[in-house]
Amino acid sequence: MAHQKGGDLMRFQPVIGLEVHVQLKTDTKIFCGCSTRFGAEPNSQTCPVCLGLPGALPVLNRKVVEFAIKAGLATNCSIAGRSIFARKNYFYPDLPKGYQISQFEEPICQRGWLDIHLEGHEPKRIGITRIHMEEDAGKLVHSDTPGLEDGSGVDLNRACTPLLEVVSEPDLRSADEAVAYLKKLYQIVTWLGLCDGNMEEGSFRCDANVSVMPVDSDTFGTRAEIKNVNSFKFVKQAIEHEIQRQIDLIEDGGTVVQETRLFDPTTGKTRSMRGKEEAHDYRYFPDPDLVPLVIDTAWVERARSELPELPEARQKRFMAELGLPGYDAEVLTASRGIADYFETGVTAHGNPKAVANWVMGEVTRGLNDNGCAIDDCPIAPAQLAELLGLIDAGTISGKIAKTVFDEMWKSGKAPRAIVEEQGLVQVSDTAAIEAIIAEIIAANPGQVEEYRGGKEKVFGFFVGQVMKASRGKANPAVVNDLLLATLKQHPGGTT
Amino acid sequence: MTRDVTDCAIMLGAVAGHDRRDSTSIDIPVPDYRAALATDISGLKIGLPKEYFIAGLDPDVQTSMDEAIATYRRLGAEFVDVSLPHTDCAVATYYLIATAEASSNLARYDGVRFGHRSAAAEGLITMMTQSRSEGFGPEVKRRIMLGTYALSSGYYDAYYVKAQKVRTLIMKDFTEAFGNADVLLTPVAPTPAFALGEKTGDPLQMYLSDIFTIPVNLAGTCAMSLPAGFSAAGLPIGMQLIGKPFGEETILRAAYAFEQATEWHTRKAVI
Numbered sequence: 001m002a003h004q005k006g007g008d009l010m011r012f013q014p015v016i017g018l019e020v021h022v023q024l025k026t027d028t029k030i031f032c033g034c035s036t037r038f039g040a041e042p043n044s045q046t047c048p049v050c051l052g053l054p055g056a057l058p059v060l061n062r063k064v065v066e067f068a069i070k071a072g073l074a075t076n077c078s079i080a081g082r083s084i085f086a087r088k089n090y091f092y093p094d095l096p097k098g099y100q101i102s103q104f105e106e107p108i109c110q111r112g113w114l115d116i117h118l119e120g121h122e123p124k125r126i127g128i129t130r131i132h133m134e135e136d137a138g139k140l141v142h143s144d145t146p147g148l149e150d151g152s153g154v155d156l157n158r159a160c161t162p163l164l165e166v167v168s169e170p171d172l173r174s175a176d177e178a179v180a181y182l183k184k185l186y187q188i189v190t191w192l193g194l195c196d197g198n199m200e201e202g203s204f205r206c207d208a209n210v211s212v213m214p215v216d217s218d219t220f221g222t223r224a225e226i227k228n229v230n231s232f233k234f235v236k237q238a239i240e241h242e243i244q245r246q247i248d249l250i251e252d253g254g255t256v257v258q259e260t261r262l263f264d265p266t267t268g269k270t271r272s273m274r275g276k277e278e279a280h281d282y283r284y285f286p287d288p289d290l291v292p293l294v295i296d297t298a299w300v301e302r303a304r305s306e307l308p309e310l311p312e313a314r315q316k317r318f319m320a321e322l323g324l325p326g327y328d329a330e331v332l333t334a335s336r337g338i339a340d341y342f343e344t345g346v347t348a349h350g351n352p353k354a355v356a357n358w359v360m361g362e363v364t365r366g367l368n369d370n371g372c373a374i375d376d377c378p379i380a381p382a383q384l385a386e387l388l389g390l391i392d393a394g395t396i397s398g399k400i401a402k403t404v405f406d407e408m409w410k411s412g413k414a415p416r417a418i419v420e421e422q423g424l425v426q427v428s429d430t431a432a433i434e435a436i437i438a439e440i441i442a443a444n445p446g447q448v449e450e451y452r453g454g455k456e457k458v459f460g461f462f463v464g465q466v467m468k469a470s471r472g473k474a475n476p477a478v479v480n481d482l483l484l485a486t487l488k489q490h491p492g493g494t495t
Numbered sequence: 496m497t498r499d500v501t502d503c504a505i506m507l508g509a510v511a512g513h514d515r516r517d518s519t520s521i522d523i524p525v526p527d528y529r530a531a532l533a534t535d536i537s538g539l540k541i542g543l544p545k546e547y548f549i550a551g552l553d554p555d556v557q558t559s560m561d562e563a564i565a566t567y568r569r570l571g572a573e574f575v576d577v578s579l580p581h582t583d584c585a586v587a588t589y590y591l592i593a594t595a596e597a598s599s600n601l602a603r604y605d606g607v608r609f610g611h612r613s614a615a616a617e618g619l620i621t622m623m624t625q626s627r628s629e630g631f632g633p634e635v636k637r638r639i640m641l642g643t644y645a646l647s648s649g650y651y652d653a654y655y656v657k658a659q660k661v662r663t664l665i666m667k668d669f670t671e672a673f674g675n676a677d678v679l680l681t682p683v684a685p686t687p688a689f690a691l692g693e694k695t696g697d698p699l700q701m702y703l704s705d706i707f708t709i710p711v712n713l714a715g716t717c718a719m720s721l722p723a724g725f726s727a728a729g730l731p732i733g734m735q736l737i738g739k740p741f742g743e744e745t746i747l748r749a750a751y752a753f754e755q756a757t758e759w760h761t762r763k764a765v766i
């Protein structure tokens with residue numbers, strides 16, 4: 001029986017494990033005092049230690065340990081009382097010492113987990129094997145850079161930058177689960193302020209181990225490792241492509257080989273980078289330049305006491321205490337900045353649902369349109385609350401409020417000042433509105449005829465005309481009531 | 496390192512102490528080593544490890560050690576027999592651990608940023624391999640190969656890990672020996688000094704001549720060597736004093752007393 005390419009996902013079960021590299025937002029590097037700032041002049045943030053000069057020795061940055069402990073606690077890991085650093089030996093021009101200082105046996109965090117929630121599925125617990133600390137390598141700059149027309153350069157600014165490597169258990173069974181897990185981890189490390197979350201600059205990147213096995217099997221297939229994918233979208237594409245590639249290969253009678261593969265975003269495909277034979281023997285061994293890291297309970301407890309309320313707990317609180325629907329609570333805890341903004345707004349205004357609607361609506365739209373983060377939002381939560389207060393008081397309509405919001409964004413002025421300057425105060429005065437209605441009715445006898453003949457849809461036309469004539473300032477509820485009354489008052493017309 | 500014990504004490508005082516750029520250095524106060532120098536060593540308990548006074552010891556070395564022991568007895572020291580049972584494993588252990596570390600430590604000499612870069616290189620791989628082939632001498636290459644092998648997948652447990660376990664046993668040997676003695680006295684080497692270049696053709700023989708000094712390095716304790724005689728051929732013979740961890744003051748004092756009672760440090764070998 002011939003099989004069709006791209007078929008038979010049903011007969012196979014994908015097995016996925018992720019290794020995520022999280023660049024830590026410390027001011028200085030992991031083993032020296034150089035700055036970790038991104039984008040500086042090449043090799044301007046280096047010293048004998050991170051240049052790998054003979055005789056220079058590594059000294060561990062305490063902050064990195066603190067960040068690792070926090071990451072471990074937030075992902076339900078146990079923190080090792082003693083952990084050691086190891087050298088991972090390989091030659092590459094961006095690795096000045098010829099080895100990377102990492103952790104191998106005895107990492108700082110072990111045996112954790114995260115729960116993921118896929119829509120329409122029960123929550124699923126994904127195991128975390130380990131989290132360890134390590135230094136990043138430098139970066140090669142190639143000949144497309146001015147001044148390097150006939151060669152490559154090495155920029156060691158990134159060398160020795162602190163990373164956490166978070167290794168999951170092979171518990172993930174689809175690309176969607178993998179992405180959900182990644183997003184959850186991303187949310188936690190950015191929430192805790194451990195990572196700036198800038199995926200384009202490589203602050204959060206992942207390697208995916210993918211294999212497939214027949215659904216009735218419990219033996220994992222041979223896995224391929226996809227290296228260095230740095231966006232959620234690409235992770236999904238890369239894993240989906242790799243699963244299909246392996247299934248097609250097996251169904252064609254082939255076998256999956258253990259290898260390292262690269263994902264090409266332009267084609268959406270993975271391709272072989274190196275096979276098992278060319279795999280490095282990293283010759284890990286404990287780094288004799290560093291002593292074992294001893295972490296006492298007091299240090300762990302201090303770190304625990306400094307942890308902010310975590311996203312999941314905050315989401316639950318928004319639902320239980322503020323009465324938000326689950327969807328709103330989830331959206332408003334997507335980042336700590338959004339959650340803080342929302343909560344400050346609620347403190348100032350008092351109506352959680354109204355604040356939630358505005359934060360998820362206008363504030364989010366403003367941020368997206370202007371490509372800025374919540375921390376850079378030009379409208380403070382207190383100003384938003386003031387704006388909502390003007391709606392509550394009937395001073396402006398919800399529609400006008402959006403205009404005021406845009407003006408606040410542009411000018412930074414207070415909402416009340418904008419409303420007064422531009423004369424946007426809502427007209428609720430019945431006499432004024434009745435006068436406008438009379439004009440509109442007089443000017444549109446045809447439509448009046450239609451309405452009175454039973455074509456009630458024309459009512460909307462009148463509302464629109466009255467609002468337009470009042471330049472949006474008429475109180476819509478009052479307009480509605482008065483229009484209805486006026487049109488009904490003269491049944492039968494002119495006869 | 497220095498011509499006499501006093502200079503050695505001054506020198507040590509200058510280099511000892513905590514270095515905040517070295518994670519392996521310990522932050523404890525540096526004693527006044529010079530003040531520790533004294534000629535009165537009565538009651539000092541000196542241990543003689545039996546594994547260091549073996550049948551194969553050169554007779555001239557044995558004679559010098561016997562004379563040194565006699566000198567110390569006259570000065571009022573007491574002698575006790577001690578045992579360092581894992582001495583025979585020390586050379587093998589050292590040449591696994593030290594070469595493993597060296598293979599990694601020397602990886603940075605890849606011709607990329609510093610050191611020798613081969614003029615013949617045509618690309619990344621040849622730049623690294625050629626630069627290293629040209630830049631390192633035979634002994635260094637031998638050690639890099641030994642160390643790389645000891646760390647390789649499949650051999651790591653059998654060589655490197657086992658060597659680290661033996662190292663722990665060697666440390667324990669010293670801890671136990673110091674339960675009975677303040678310092679240990681041993682020859683520096685099984686033979687008097689050999690001629691320059693004499694043993695480079697036989698590296699294993701050369702490594703074995705380090706058998707009495709290597710265990711101290713593995714154990715991480717302190718030791719010093721000082722002149723204790725000359726062979727019939729006029730080549731110098733050294734005596735080693737080994738102290739407890741951070742026991743530098745005691746070995747300096749023992750060395751100073753010996754130096755005050757003998758003339759060896761004033762004589763020079765005929766080359």
Ligand SMILES: [Zn+2]
Pocket residue numbers: 029032033034045046047048049050051160
């Ligand atoms: Zn540096």
